[in-house]
Amino acid sequence: GEKVEQHESTLSVREGDSAVINCTYTDTASSYFPWYKQEAGKSLHFVIDIRSNVDRKQSQRLIVLLDKKAKRFSLHITATQPEDSAIYFCAASRNSNNRIFFGDGTQLVVKP
Amino acid sequence: AQTIHQWPVAEIKAVGSPLSLGCTIKGKSSPNLYWYWQATGGTLQQLFYSITVGQVESVVQLNLSASRPKDDQFILSTEKLLLSHSGFYLCAWSDWGGAGTGQLYFGEGSKLTVL
Numbered sequence: 001g002e003k004v005e006q007h008e009s010t011l012s013v014r015e016g017d018s019a020v021i022n023c024t025y026t027d028t029a030s031s032y033f034p035w036y037k038q039e040a041g042k043s044l045h046f047v048i049d050i051r052s053n054v055d056r057k058q059s060q061r062l063i064v065l066l067d068k069k070a071k072r073f074s075l076h077i078t079a080t081q082p083e084d085s086a087i088y089f090c091a092a093s094r095n096s097n098n099r100i101f102f103g104d105g106t107q108l109v110v111k112p
Numbered sequence: 113a114q115t116i117h118q119w120p121v122a123e124i125k126a127v128g129s130p131l132s133l134g135c136t137i138k139g140k141s142s143p144n145l146y147w148y149w150q151a152t153g154g155t156l157q158q159l160f161y162s163i164t165v166g167q168v169e170s171v172v173q174l175n176l177s178a179s180r181p182k183d184d185q186f187i188l189s190t191e192k193l194l195l196s197h198s199g200f201y202l203c204a205w206s207d208w209g210g211a212g213t214g215q216l217y218f219g220e221g222s223k224l225t226v227l
Contacts, residue, residue, distance in 0.1 A: 034215055043202060044156075046215040089156065098144060098163065099171065100216065104155040 002027035004092050006103030014111055019077045021106045023090035026071065030092040033066060033073045038087045038105070047088070048075070080110045114139040118203050118219035125193050125226055133188040133222045135203030143205035145186040146216065147178055150200040162186060198226045 007022045025033075034049035050057045050064040050073065057064045063076040073092075077084055087107050093100040115138045125131060137143050147159040160178035162168045168178045175194060179187045186203055200223050204216040 036216075036218075043218045043221045044216075045218065049215060098146070098161040098169070099158065101158075102156040 002030055002092055002099070002101040004090060004101045004103045006090055006106055008106045009104065010107045010109070012109045012111060013080050015080060015082060017080055019080050019084070019108055019110070021075045021088055021090065021108070022072065023074065023092075023103050024070075024072045025092040025101075027092065027094070028071070029094050031095050032093050032100075033064070034091050034100075035062075035064065035075050036089045036091065036102075038089065040086070044089065077108075080108075082110050082112055084108060085110045114143075114205075114217065116203065116205060116217060116219040118201075118222050120222055121220070122223040123225070125224065127195055127226055128192050131188075131190050131193050131197070131224070133201050133203075133224070135186040135188075135219055137184045137186075137205050140184075140205065140207060142183060143207055145180060146204045146206070147186065147188050148202040148204065148218075149174070150202060152199060154199075156202070159188070193226045195226050198224055200224075 003026045005024050013019045031052035035047045036044040037047045038044045048059050048062045048064050050066050055066050061078045066073045087105040089105045090103045091100050118135050145162045148156045149159055150156050158171045160168050162180040165180055165183050176190045200221050202221045203219040206214045206216050
């Protein structure tokens with residue numbers, strides 16, 4: 001089955017800098033790649049996603065890049081703010097089923 | 113607007129005791145429903161999913177079972193808890209053809225401590 005690896009377990013940046021979280025996947029049939037944010041002690045909520053028919057998507061300060069050849073995707077957070085501090089999970093799945101596979105999460109710390 | 117409510121918020125249970133966790137979705141008909149388990153500080157493991165009332169698919173065997181008795185309700189249970197069941201249980205729904213086509217909307221979670 002699919003295996004999603006999240007390369008940074010922790011990431012520390014200064015407020016205002018950019019943060020980049022990288023993920024790789026193994027299933028060439030995966031076509032949907034969402035990102036979720038989990039603040040301390042809370043549940044997950046969706047932040048942004050990308051589908052395999054595009055290689056870049058931006059929503060305000062969030063940019064997702066997808067490299068299908070390398071089976072790699074990444075989340076870029078620009079102009080980081082302290083409230084961006086959280087655990088970020090990448091995930092991957094196929095269009096045709098109900099299985100979604102998560103990475104192990106990246107703890108992002110934004111220092112003032 | 114759709115809402116998802118999980119109960120209880122937290123439970124402390126003894127090894128060998130039964131467990132029932134619930135999830136209700138309001139404002140959305142025929143959602144796809146999911147249970148996830150998260151060990152403390154860990155990744156998310158999908159446990160079950162359901163596309164329609166009465167039908168539940170198991171993803172991993174953790175001595176847990178799930179049922180969908182109503183369109184808007186998803187129940188996770190076991191008759192005998194193990195220490196390894198401790199963690200954070202998350203219910204989620206999506207409104208596309210499957211988890212692969214739409215985002216997941218998570219409930220607030222149920223924290224389970226087994227002693």
